[in-house]
Amino acid sequence: MTGRSEQTVVMSNKLGQAKSLIRDLAGYCFKDGNILFDALDTTGLRVQQSNQRLALLGDAILKLIILDDWYPTGTPKGAGNDHVASIGSNANLAAAARLHGIEVCVLTNPGHRGPVSQATLATTVEAIIGAVYLDSEKDLDAVRTLLDALGLSIASTGNVPAQNCNSLTAPPFSGALDSMLRFACYQAFNARHAITS
Numbered sequence: 001m002t003g004r005s006e007q008t009v010v011m012s013n014k015l016g017q018a019k020s021l022i023r024d025l026a027g028y029c030f031k032d033g034n035i036l037f038d039a040l041d042t043t044g045l046r047v048q049q050s051n052q053r054l055a056l057l058g059d060a061i062l063k064l065i066i067l068d069d070w071y072p073t074g075t076p077k078g079a080g081n082d083h084v085a086s087i088g089s090n091a092n093l094a095a096a097a098r099l100h101g102i103e104v105c106v107l108t109n110p111g112h113r114g115p116v117s118q119a120t121l122a123t124t125v126e127a128i129i130g131a132v133y134l135d136s137e138k139d140l141d142a143v144r145t146l147l148d149a150l151g152l153s154i155a156s157t158g159n160v161p162a163q164n165c166n167s168l169t170a171p172p173f174s175g176a177l178d179s180m181l182r183f184a185c186y187q188a189f190n191a192r193h194a195i196t197s
Contacts, residue, residue, distance in 0.1 A: 007110055014040060018105035018128075025100060026149040028132055028142055035135050039127035041107045042120050051127035058130030062088050062152065065144055069154040087152055093122035096150045102128070125150070 015037050022036075023029050030036045035054075044050040063084050070080045086092065097103050098121065106116050106124050116124075129143060136142040147153045 011037075011107055014105045014107055018102070021101055021105065022128070022132070022146070026132075026142075026146040028136070028146060030131075030135050032135055035131045036128070037107075039131035040105055040124060042116075042124065043107055043109050045109075051124060054127035054130035054134075055123045056126075056130070057133065058126035058128065059088065061129055061133050061140075061143055062126065062147065065140065065147055066154060068140075083154055087154070090118050090122035093125040093152070094118040096152055097121040097125050100150060125152075 015033060018036055018040055019030055019033065039051050039054050039058075041050050066083050066087055067080055070083050073079070097106075102125060103116055103121060106120065108116060108120075129146065132146050133140075133143050144153065148156045150156075
């Protein structure tokens, strides 16, 4: 097999893995494999900006869904900003990619050695969010299901506003640890401020 055909096989295998992973994780089946391929492609060889355009869209959709879940809570604007910053951080997105096996599906340059960087993983997760949004014909419920499955929603993380947990989150922790600490603080805060009937 030539180097180019080996690379094609690797790319095809990674695309198949990603399709299966997203189907098994979130129950979503891609209609157009090319858009998922674009989301996974960090090489810039096929499309000049690789997955950057999809990631920009995915980042906006992620923020929209986080804020859509936050708004009905009635908590201050700062709480909404905290949710977006925590859930949408590169560290948290990359942790979700590693936890759920997305890392092995990322298409990198053939000469790339070593682990995929945190920034590249975060961008890829955002691009996958954008890809699901477009492939599903802009179905926010399909995207919300994906975010819940990846642990990237308010409901799935137990995220609470940092103003209730400042002593626990400075300096900031990353990803899952931050979410666990915030959730523990949220439970303690609610227990102290419980309304008794």
